[in-house]
Amino acid sequence: MREYRGSLGGVPWAGWLCERPEDLRPFMEWVRRQRGRVAFDTEGRGLKIFTRPDYLRLCQFGTETEAWVVPVELGPAFRQAAADALRILPSLVGHNVLMHDGLAVDRHLSIPLEEFCPKTEDTMITAKQIDPREAHAGGIGSGLKAQSAKFIDPAAPDTQEGLTAVFKGLKVGHTKKNPVGWDLIPWDHPIYVVYSMLDVILGSRLITAHEREMRRLGVRQALIPYEHNKSRQCAIMARAGMIVDPDWTAELGGQLEEEQAKYGEIAARYGVENVNSNNQIIEALRGMGEVWSEKTDTGKPSVAKDVLLPMADLDRDWEPIGARKSNPLANAILRAQRAGKWNTGYVDQFLGDVDADGRIHPNINTLEARTGRMSVTGPALQTLPSGDWTIRRCLLAEPGHVMVSIDFSAIELRVLAGMADVSRMKTAIAAGEDLHDFTARLVFGPGFTKAQRKIAKVVGLGKVYGSGAETASKQTGAPIAQIRETMAAYDRAYPEIRQASNRWQREARWDGYVTRSATGRRLPLDRSRAYAVVNYKVQSTARDVLGQAMDNCEAAGLLPYMRLPVHDEILASVPRGDAREIAAEFKRCMTMNLFGVPIDAEPEIGGRSWGSLYMKTKKGKPDRGLLAQSDPLFRERPELIAELMGAS
Template identity: 30%
Template sequence: MTQTARNHLYLVDGSSYIFRAYHKLPPMTRADGTPVNAVYGFTTMLMKLVQDLNDGVAPTHLAVIFDAAKHSFRNDLYDQYKANRPEPPEDLVPQFPLIREAVRAMSLPCIELQGWEADDIIATYTTQARGLGFDVTIVSSDKDLMQLVDDHVQLFDTMKNVRMGADAVQDKFGVGPDKVVDVQALAGDSVDNVPGVPGIGVKTAAQLIHDHGDLETLLANAEGIKQKKRRENLIAFADQARLSKKLVQLACDVPLDDALDALAVHAPDPHKLLAFVDANQFKSLRAKVIAAGGLDDADDAGAQTGDAAEYTDQTDYECVTDMAALDRWIAEAREAGTVAVDTETTGLNAMTARLVGVSLSVVAGRACYIPLAHRASEGLALDGDGPAQIDKASALAALKPLLEDPAVLKVGQNIKYDLQILAHEGIAVSPFDDTMLESYVLDCGRHGHGMDELAKLHLSVTPTPYKAVAGIGKKQVTFDLVPLDKATHYAAEDADITGRLHRLLKPQLPKAGLLTVYETLERGMPAVLQRMERHGIKVDRQALSRLSGDFAQRMGALEAEIHELAGETFNIASPKQLGAILFDKMGLQGGKKGKTGAYSTSADVLEKLAAEGHDLPARVLDWRQLSKLKSTYTDALQDDIHPETGRVHTSFSLAGTTTGRLASTDPNLQNIPVRTEEGREIRKAFVAEPGHRLVAADYSQIELRVLAHMAGVDALVEAFRDGQDIHAITASQVFDVPVDGMDPMVRRQAKAINFGIIYGISGFGLANQLGIPRADAQRYIDAYFERFPQIQDYMERTKAQAREQGYVETLFGRRTHTPAIKSKNWQERSFAERAAINAPIQGTAADIIRRAMLRMEAALSDAGLDDVKMLLQVHDELIFEIAEDRVDRAIPVIRETMETACAPVLDLAVPLVVDCGSGQSWYEAH
């Protein structure tokens, strides 16, 4: 390295800055709840240091050095090294990566190396720089670094604004820098748990080294030490002193990834720092960054870096009403390579809503709305009398190449809805990102993932509510009747906010180690589900009608029986009247009145009374079941049949659960009861088109298999591998009974425990489920854990993990955050613990079926089965519609795709087994 003047290297001890910043400031959080007091303090201190240095003699080289992990080569020398150090404060841990981001945002090298402490990295750079004739300033007050001081190396304590040379080291240790390690070897260090020699402090050590020259000479002449106790300790603990010297001696030969040249100071990017400051909501630092960087106050260039959310009060929303303007926006989107897209429609049901307009945004604060089907009033066709807007066909013809261009990324919020709307117009959007799913991957369990909530949380923006432009109640209009000025602001704002959220959230995925989860489990799902929803499933209206009639007749018979048992007629659907009959008139025990003064007649209450042998509550339960089936399914499903397709098109929610499971709405097809024959009857109404059959492919006991793998339960793993009856095996292990000739009731009890354990079932819950005394139920659970202690270990380990890091993970890395696990409320905490135990199991099962769904279409296509349609996903089951002559070919492909869904990422200890059945109806397919 050539030199024209003496170079000056500054090495900042990042760890020292972190803890000083943390303890100096009170707690601070961002809008999303992330603690940032240490981040703020660190950033402020580092900015001040850089500014002060630039105001003086600016350094030629500068870097910030961090500890990569607690373990270093010193732990291999002495396993008790730093063993006394407490874990960092809980609210400091999530700030560590943000602090490193702060360094990079200031365009400074951020250096750490696994297996080496920051002090060793500093020592190595110092040694290299000293050899090249540099001056070196180490920004730290750490005494361990004082051994590096010489005529050209000094320490700088920025808190006290004190620079420490050889004289300061002499004052502290009583020896020069070259003898510091000898003194430390004798005196030890309680902070780092360096043992030293008992009975010898710093002053005594300094005197001994001054008298003998160095540690080895002292130890060699220890017999001549006059003080008896000191002499005995030096002799007895000589090896301990030598070990201590190895522990305190800094390594000067760390294999660095970044050469000294890489630490050369260069002009920072103020836009990058502004983006970081804005993302962490450090408003008090914003003006300093703008002033220091020479930025204009309106220059939100930091918002365009893609690293953080943009903050701007200035918006430019355009209503596009001619092709020239539309072509300009399309060209801008192509040049940028990424465009946020949103659609406005006449309703929320993606299968019946009509497209009204499209909005686009490329940069923060700028967006457009392209109205396509607005009307001036009810019933007015767009024949020239309506608002000025581009011809819909022409606009869509221009937009289609952009929205299908593989070189342009489309970004949406809950983009599945937009995919469906645009699919109606013959547009297949690809590729795309979804901000809702980015948030879901990052923060599942912390908060919701709707745009309004995300905008408030991350951008401090409250989006315009729909009612503000369309009205409320009876006066609310569909969006095609909203005036264009209001429609433009509302629609363009949605696209603008979506783009901002994407630029904030997407970069966080790799930083959090969650990009693979997003890419492999989430990103492709909107397209798969959009096609499933579009296919829908055929429903036999007449079958539903017949079931409704049958349920009504049976309800009538039950009603008569209930009235006879009560000795009078009353409204069975009225909890108040039912409670009066049960507890006042009949005098049954267990009645409890609520705040309204009425008795509770919940299912739990009635089930308890029925278990005691009372007929009336038992009949009421039967009546309620039929009433729910009739109103929720056999009646309501008839209204859900699409008038044009004759099929029901449910909507699958990707971010509606905390475990990765899909939810089904409008209508909910996942909650159709299957434990009773009446519930299963409803599945008879779900049928295949003529010449086709429905195929149901169901993972067999997938959650138990996942539990056996995660907990490492050898007995269960072996049983699954051998294809044995897992519930019979469990009963045999727990109740010590042979499998052959087993009482079905015993197997049923084991089955209830097997599935209940996954959901954290209690003795009370199991007792209710099996209709046995609570003491017996608790004894069964205790016996289960005694036989399978690995499961109890898994549960305790998972709860501890959730408490320690705030989340649990599936085998594929999906995270579920568990903030309530530290709640002071016992009920909240207990619920969170059960959820933490269940989430990795149920979540892994959900991930497996997602992986199967994402691969299914390609697998079927490769087998020449493109016409096979995947229709529904219900818990662990996939439903397909297949031509009758292709069923036998399709089932092996479906089964293999589902059973190999883990490959090549995960090698489960147990095999996945998929049961397949086919029939004219969903009922027959089982």
């Protein structure tokens, strides 16, 4: 057994590395003496928890002054000791421990999430309640190092800096961010061991500091168990994962390569040899007479997607706007870039990250945004275009199951109507009217056009997302003058929104530019963007409507069917024979009332592929031909299309 000693924040600490099976006896004696919270952490081989049977390397346990490292890669005795410790210890704490380390011990130590999560606290969650912003946005930052520097010791050693040097010495080009480095470093390397020990010592001290800070700031206590519940639910979804159709995915990869090459050749005709070269794109578009006002931080013209889409006369859903002649180069660049991004970001990840059971396990970040909104990474499944089915077609329900999507109806506007007490909007919702039709009628009159409806919709959602006239003009193709007139008419139709915004901004200034959501979540505002208070309040409250729905679904026994929370939607895999009954139960669980406004959800039943839910005609009806050709269930049983999807 090797012993290490040091000092952190002026307080001495000691740590022990178990090297031989006989070292596990004093470790277990120490475990049995613990009565309070013990910090826990793991070290693995990169990030591939589910694809490597030898993923788990170290398990660390510690208090504010002591740490033990158990190298589970040394064999069954060490794995058993770590598992026994996790079962014996009455209370655990760690940083980002529920989603990452919880899944690791579930997979590799047979400690199920159902046993691990209820007795574990996560300092990532408490950090986000104190300040949800990352450092680049003016916050503390949610990482363990940033949190420790703020609340424990500004000079807390960053052992990852030392690990970077070690990784570079192991093999040229390897850094702490390169997963291979975690394979090559010896399990008993002193810097690696100290790094692992300090993580649990810092984690143990951090929870105490967080509790003190949350009391000072008046963080609503009920949010802590609530957020731990969200992490547990999402960890269970991540553990279930989603089945990949390997044949379709490989074929799609080939199609995307062809598409990338096709549009790359078109771009080359206009002088853009590399569609990712900003300088080439700027020069070529300027030569075609394009002008734009958006600049990057360095002062160069921006060639971001939201700048190129209007040049190609496309909206955010890649549908023609009809405002101008599409620039063929901008169109080619966008499509070549998208094909390349989809191939590397989705197809390659699906095929590269699939486990032995043919599944991928996306990481669900339950507190990703400042407002608390969730995100899905590895791959980023929540960023797929809303109307596209091709990538989603790669992912399948369980055998004998179909995919069901349950989506809130106009959730942001309903939340806004309730929070700001918007009388006309509440009346329209109660009458079952389409809110965008209703608004267009108020703004443009009963004879409004399809284009005017789109303008009314974009302006209304701009109130929620905090976007202005220029953004709305890009998305609709309408002149800025018309957008501004529409915005003024919108304010006259719904005066309560502007009144609420002014009131909320005043309240935030009185509270140090911090506003609070309907559930009491602290939401820091940027002083230069206090107007974003509407966005923050609405987005955060909408997220917690989804969170409440998840609790309702679990109480109804639906969690085993749930696969992903995506924005304002829950995706589920349900038995085909019970699909209608289970979809109705999901609808019941996701229907509620918020400040007198009904929150409704609509389920859609698809085939076996996620993509089947998006295979629709221009009129929004299920595309029978596409479904029969592309979805594995409907290829075998085409007569089920009408039965499951309600097609006429």
